Amino acid sequence: MKTIAELEAIRQRAKGQVGVRKDREGTRVVVGMATCGIAAGARPVMLAFVEEVNRRGLQHVTVSQTGCIGMCRLEPIVEVFVPRKDKVTYGHMTREKAGRVIAAHIVNGHPVDEYTIGAVEEQ
Amino acid sequence: MRDLSLHILDLTQNSVKAGASLVQVLIRDSAREDLIRIEIVDDGCGMDADLLARVTSPFTTTRTTRKVGLGIPMFKANAEGSGGTFSIASTVGEGTRVCGTFGRSNIDRPPMGDIQGTMLTLVLGTPERPDYLLRYETDEASFTFDTREVRAALDGLPLDLPDVVAWMRDYLKEGFEQISGGATS
Numbered sequence: 001m002k003t004i005a006e007l008e009a010i011r012q013r014a015k016g017q018v019g020v021r022k023d024r025e026g027t028r029v030v031v032g033m034a035t036c037g038i039a040a041g042a043r044p045v046m047l048a049f050v051e052e053v054n055r056r057g058l059q060h061v062t063v064s065q066t067g068c069i070g071m072c073r074l075e076p077i078v079e080v081f082v083p084r085k086d087k088v089t090y091g092h093m094t095r096e097k098a099g100r101v102i103a104a105h106i107v108n109g110h111p112v113d114e115y116t117i118g119a120v121e122e123q
Numbered sequence: 124m125r126d127l128s129l130h131i132l133d134l135t136q137n138s139v140k141a142g143a144s145l146v147q148v149l150i151r152d153s154a155r156e157d158l159i160r161i162e163i164v165d166d167g168c169g170m171d172a173d174l175l176a177r178v179t180s181p182f183t184t185t186r187t188t189r190k191v192g193l194g195i196p197m198f199k200a201n202a203e204g205s206g207g208t209f210s211i212a213s214t215v216g217e218g219t220r221v222c223g224t225f226g227r228s229n230i231d232r233p234p235m236g237d238i239q240g241t242m243l244t245l246v247l248g249t250p251e252r253p254d255y256l257l258r259y260e261t262d263e264a265s266f267t268f269d270t271r272e273v274r275a276a277l278d279g280l281p282l283d284l285p286d287v288v289a290w291m292r293d294y295l296k297e298g299f300e301q302i303s304g305g306a307t308s
Contacts, residue, residue, distance in 0.1 A: 002294040007276035010286045033248055035194040038133045039124055043237075043244050050247050054285035062283075065248035067136070 026060035027106055028081040029053075034068035040075035041094070048098040049078070061106060074117050080105060091117040124197055126236025127161060127225070132244060133194045134163050134221055139249055140185065141167025141219065145271075147256045148242070152227070152235070155262045159207075159225040159232065165253075166218040175213050198223055205232035239295040246270055246291065250283040259302065266298040 031037070031046040049063045069077045074091030080101065081087050088111045090101060097115050105111045113119055124130050131148055138146040143165035151160040170178065177183040179199055184192025198221070199209040206226035213219040225232045242257050257268040273282060273291065280287070 002290060002297055004272055004276045006290060007273060007287070010284070010290060011277050011280055014280055014284060014286065031248075033132075033136060033244075035133050035136075035192070035197075038129050038136075043129070043132060043240055046244055046248065047240060050283075050288060054288060057285070063247065065244075067140070 025083065026062065027058075027083070028079075029061065029063045029106070030066050030079045030081070031063070032067070032069040032075055032077040032079075033065040036068055036072035037075045037077065040072075042076040044095050045076045045078065045093045045098055048095040049102065052099055052102045056102070056107070058102075058106065071117065074120060077117070080111070082106070082109075089117045090115045091120040124201070124233070126234045127159070127201075128236030128238045128241040130194075130198045130201065130223075130233075131161060131163065131238070132241040134198060135165075135245055135255075137194065137221075138163065138165035138167050138219070139253060141165060141169070143167035143218065143253045145254050145256065146245075147258070150238070150257075150259045152259065152261050154227060157227045159227050159235070160222065161225075162220065162222045164218065164220045169215040169217050169219055170213040171215050175211065178211065179209075195221070201225070201231075201233055205229040207232075239292070239299055242268060242295055243288070243292060247283055247288065250281055259299075261302050264302040266302050268295060268298065 029049050031042055031049065033042050033046070046063065046065065053061045053063055069079070071077060071091070076093040078090045078093045078101070079087055080090070088105065090097070090112070093115070101112055101115065124133065135146050135148065145166050147162070147164040149162040149164065151158065178195055181193055181196045195211070202209045202223035202225055206229045207224035210222045211219065238259065242255065245255055254270045254274065256271070259266045270282065273287070277287065
């Protein structure tokens with residue numbers, strides 16, 4: 001059974017590391033989580049991003065939520081902000097697409113054009 | 124909304140926007156009483172009588188991107204459609220309490236869904252504030268998850284640290300496995 005005491009062990013371990021991220025700079029992944037986003041399936045998308053970021057140990061990436069982005073028909077919507085690059089907005093996101101966005105865009109710097117709202121809307 | 128856990132995720136967003144410091148998600152899942160009760164209690168800014176009276180209308184919203192707000196109306200419709208009830212109370216400066224009951228065996232009652240996923244999403248979406256208290260009660264057992272305890276044990280470390288995320292996921296999973304004898308899925 002998981003106990004609070006285990007958290008204390010995590011704290012000890014983390015405090016010993018230099019790399020505990022204090023900066024909130026870096027790449028941001030923002031998931032729309034208003035009624036429209038949630039109904040369209042934003043929850044598994046957000047959890048997929050968190051899992052993949054943690055699995056790859058991407059310390060410069062934060063995953064967070066926002067309200068209604070304004071294009072409810074394209075939800076779940078995810079915005080990716082890479083420092084010194086234009087914001088990229090993805091529409092109709094899924095768990096599977098999240099994995100590819102992390103690998104291609106966030107790790108390798110190539111946005112996935114076919115998932116962007118511009119491309120999704122033309123389909 | 125496909126299930127009750129998504130309604131909970133949706134309604135708690137209102138509490139977050141209301142600037143709550145603690146959001147309580149209280150679930151009673153009783154086969155004996157043939158009842159599921161979901162209460163969301165926050166200590167956010169609350170609503171005045173005028174907004175409170177209009178808040179169950181789909182044409183009331185605080186968002187600026189469009190003129191409809193469906194979170195509360197859909198929750199109310201699902202509760203009443205399964206033989207249950209809906210109520211909401213609020214005081215400016217004190218907070219808001221939303222409560223829905225559902226006929227547990229009613230064929231129109233939505234499934235409970237992934238409460239663990241909802242709680243994890245809430246915490247990860249808003250790791251700094253508010254705190255969340257989940258209490259899930261069945262006829263036989265109950266389970267509590269309180270981010271204030273997690274935060275205290277971490278002494279300033281963020282809740283979205285990968286090891287902490289993994290701990291919370293396992294803690295929630297084990298908690299629900301323990302009470303799953305009486306819980307619905």
